[in-house]
Amino acid sequence: MNIHEYQAKELLQKFGVATPRGKAASTPDEAEQAARELGTNNLVVKAQIHAGGRGKGTFANGFKGGVHLCKSPAEARDLAAKMLGQTLVTHQTGPAGRVVNKVLIAESAEIAREIYFAILLDRATAGPIVVASTEGGVEIETVAAKTPEKILREKIQPLAGFQAHQGRKLAKQLGFETSQMKAAAKLFDGLYRTFMACDCSMLEINPLIVTPGGEVLALDAKFNFDDNALYRHPELAALRDIAEEDPREVEASKHGLNYIGLDGNIACLVNGAGLAMATMDIIKFYGGSPANFLDVGGGATEEQVTEAFKILVSDAKVKAILVNIFGGIMKCDIIAQGIINAVKTVKLPVPLVVRLEGTNVDAGKKLIAESGLRVITADDLGDAAQKAVHAANRGRTAIKEMSSTK
Amino acid sequence: MSILVDKNTRLVVQGITGSAGGFHARQCMEYGTNVVAGVTPGKGGQLFDGKVPVFDTVWEARQQTACNVSVIFVPAAGAADGILEAVDAGVELVICITEGIPVMDMMRVKAQMAGKKSWLIGPNCPGIITPGACKIGIMPGYIHKPGKVGVISRSGTLTYEAVWQLTSRGYGQSTCIGIGGDPINGMSHLDAVELFCDDPDTDSMILIGEIGGSAEEEAAEWIKVNCKKPVAAFIAGATAPPGRRMGHAGAIVSGGKGTAAGKIEALKAAGIAVAETPATMADTLIARMKGAN
Numbered sequence: 001m002n003i004h005e006y007q008a009k010e011l012l013q014k015f016g017v018a019t020p021r022g023k024a025a026s027t028p029d030e031a032e033q034a035a036r037e038l039g040t041n042n043l044v045v046k047a048q049i050h051a052g053g054r055g056k057g058t059f060a061n062g063f064k065g066g067v068h069l070c071k072s073p074a075e076a077r078d079l080a081a082k083m084l085g086q087t088l089v090t091h092q093t094g095p096a097g098r099v100v101n102k103v104l105i106a107e108s109a110e111i112a113r114e115i116y117f118a119i120l121l122d123r124a125t126a127g128p129i130v131v132a133s134t135e136g137g138v139e140i141e142t143v144a145a146k147t148p149e150k151i152l153r154e155k156i157q158p159l160a161g162f163q164a165h166q167g168r169k170l171a172k173q174l175g176f177e178t179s180q181m182k183a184a185a186k187l188f189d190g191l192y193r194t195f196m197a198c199d200c201s202m203l204e205i206n207p208l209i210v211t212p213g214g215e216v217l218a219l220d221a222k223f224n225f226d227d228n229a230l231y232r233h234p235e236l237a238a239l240r241d242i243a244e245e246d247p248r249e250v251e252a253s254k255h256g257l258n259y260i261g262l263d264g265n266i267a268c269l270v271n272g273a274g275l276a277m278a279t280m281d282i283i284k285f286y287g288g289s290p291a292n293f294l295d296v297g298g299g300a301t302e303e304q305v306t307e308a309f310k311i312l313v314s315d316a317k318v319k320a321i322l323v324n325i326f327g328g329i330m331k332c333d334i335i336a337q338g339i340i341n342a343v344k345t346v347k348l349p350v351p352l353v354v355r356l357e358g359t360n361v362d363a364g365k366k367l368i369a370e371s372g373l374r375v376i377t378a379d380d381l382g383d384a385a386q387k388a389v390h391a392a393n394r395g396r397t398a399i400k401e402m403s404s405t406k
Numbered sequence: 407m408s409i410l411v412d413k414n415t416r417l418v419v420q421g422i423t424g425s426a427g428g429f430h431a432r433q434c435m436e437y438g439t440n441v442v443a444g445v446t447p448g449k450g451g452q453l454f455d456g457k458v459p460v461f462d463t464v465w466e467a468r469q470q471t472a473c474n475v476s477v478i479f480v481p482a483a484g485a486a487d488g489i490l491e492a493v494d495a496g497v498e499l500v501i502c503i504t505e506g507i508p509v510m511d512m513m514r515v516k517a518q519m520a521g522k523k524s525w526l527i528g529p530n531c532p533g534i535i536t537p538g539a540c541k542i543g544i545m546p547g548y549i550h551k552p553g554k555v556g557v558i559s560r561s562g563t564l565t566y567e568a569v570w571q572l573t574s575r576g577y578g579q580s581t582c583i584g585i586g587g588d589p590i591n592g593m594s595h596l597d598a599v600e601l602f603c604d605d606p607d608t609d610s611m612i613l614i615g616e617i618g619g620s621a622e623e624e625a626a627e628w629i630k631v632n633c634k635k636p637v638a639a640f641i642a643g644a645t646a647p648p649g650r651r652m653g654h655a656g657a658i659v660s661g662g663k664g665t666a667a668g669k670i671e672a673l674k675a676a677g678i679a680v681a682e683t684p685a686t687m688a689d690t691l692i693a694r695m696k697g698a699n
Binding site: 270 | 482507510512544563564570616619644657682683
C-alpha cells in the first residue's frame, strides 16, 4: 500500500521527525487559507499523487509541472486551481496520468545539503538496515551504480534495535558538524521508530535536507508498508486512496483476490502465486502476453472464483482466458462451478482454455463437460499455454476450431 | 529413504481444532502420518477425532507424547508465537503453513531461533512430504510417488506441478519441501540442498525458485563447489514487472535485484540445467540425468 506525501509527513511528525511545515488542501480556497496560516512568503504547491516525477510532469490541460514555488497565498490559490481536478502525467503514471484531488501547501525550505536516508528490511540479514548517502536528491540507483563507495550501510540487530551510537556514527559519516550531530542522530532514531511502529518494509527519505541555518528536515518521504501487518494498523489502512489504484485491482481486493493488472491480452486465473507467475512466463514463452497476474489462493470459494472471472471478462483488452489450476487445498470442482456460475451472469466474449489437475479433478472436468460451456480443454501446462496463445491470435474463430463441445 | 521426516516422525498439530488444522490433520493421518498430539490453548483434555489427545501447550504435548515435529495452522496473528512455542518446547522440526504473517514478526522469530537446534520450514508453505511414509502439510498426497528425486520450492502449486511431471514420467521423489514464499523464512534453498546432497537415497534434485532475494544464487554457488548430483531448476517470474510483488511477499524485483535473469544466469554458471518453461521441469532433470543437456 502507498500513501500520499502529505500523509507521510503527518506520520513522520508523530514520531518527532522534522519536516517543512505544510497542510493539504482540496480546494483553491483551502489552499489560500493554508498558505496564509503558514505565515511565510516562501511557499511551495505540490500535486498529491502516488507517482514520482511530479515536478517534471505535465497536466492534460497543458499546465506544466506538478510542483511550483510561489510567494503569496493568492499565487498559491492560483496554482492550486490549475492543479486540482486535473490529470497529471509523469514518467511514472503512464499516458493516462492521475487526477490530482489534493495539493500540499508547504513552506519551501532553503537547502544547503541534500542527503539520502532509507531504512529497509534486508532479507540477507533478516533484519532492518539503514542505507544512506551524502548524495541525496537524485536517483539512489544511479549513485549506487556510479559511485558505490558513497553508499553507507548500517545493519540493525532486530532484537536490540537502533542504537544511539549508530545514529552518531551515521551523522558523522554523512558529514554533519559536531553541533548538528545530536539533532541528526535524533532524527534518524525517529525514522527508525516510525519504521518499526508502522510495520514498514521500506521508509525512504530523499532528500533529507540541511538548511543554511543547520536545521535537518525530511523534505520528501516514501513508505512501503507490509500488507500482512495492516490488520494491526487500522490508522494506516485508513490512509489508502483507491482513486490511485488500478480499478481492476480495487475490485479484486474487495473479493480477497490477489490480482495485478498488466498490459497483455491473455487473462489468467491460477491458484498459487508461484504457479501464477510461471503461467505468465509460459504464455510469454509461446509468444503471447499476459493481461494479469491472478492467484485465487487455496481457500477461494465458488463466489470468489465467479468474481475473479467477472474481472477478467470485463477487461476490454482480453482476447483469451487461461484457467490453470493445480488443486491442492483448492478443489477443481469449486473452480469449475465458479466459472460456470460466472458465465451464467456475464457473457463469455472470448475463447476460454481450461487446464485442471489435482484435487477433485474428475469432478471438475465432469461439471464443465456437462455445463455445455464452450471450453478449450488442455492436458498439461505447455499444451494450455500454446492453446491460449493460439486462441488469442485467432479470436472467436478459435472457439469453433478448438472447443470440446459442439 | 528421505530427509527430515519419515515413518518414525511423531507429529504434533498446532491449531488442530481449527477448520484448516483439523481438515489437514485428518488428511495427513489418512496418508499414514503418525499424528501423536494436537495443541489448542484452552482445549486441553479433548480428543481430536476420538483418538488424538489435545493439549493446551506444546510443552505438555512434548512431555507426554515425545512429539518431535510440529506443523502450525495457527492464524497469522498468533503464528510467530506458535513457532517460538514449539522451538521452546524442544521440537526438532517446525513446519509453519500459515500465510500472511507480518514480516517483522518473522524477523523476531528468526533472531530468536539463532543458535537453537530446531529447524523451521516456512511460513507460507505447503509443508514437507516423504512419499509413502509421511505427509505433513497441505499438498495432495496422490500426486507423489516414492523415489529418489529431491524437490525444493518456494511455491506450493509449482511444487505440485514439478512432482506431477516426475510421477507421470515414472520418477518418484525422496522428499519434497516447500520452503515458503515469504521474504524472511526458516530453511533456505541452500539448507535443503545440503541435506539432499548428504542423503544417500536422493540421487538428483529439482530446485524451484522465484524472483526476489538471493537464496537461489546462494544455493547455486554451493552446488557448483560441493554437489555432484544432477540438479534441474526453474525460476518463476521472468515476466513480472519490477516493483510489483507477485502474490508472495518475497516475490518482488526491487532496485534491480532479485531478477529471474540474474538467478537463471547464476544457476547455469553452477552447471545446473534450467528449464525454459514450468512445463518442462521434470524433462529437464531427466535429460540431465541421461547426460543429454
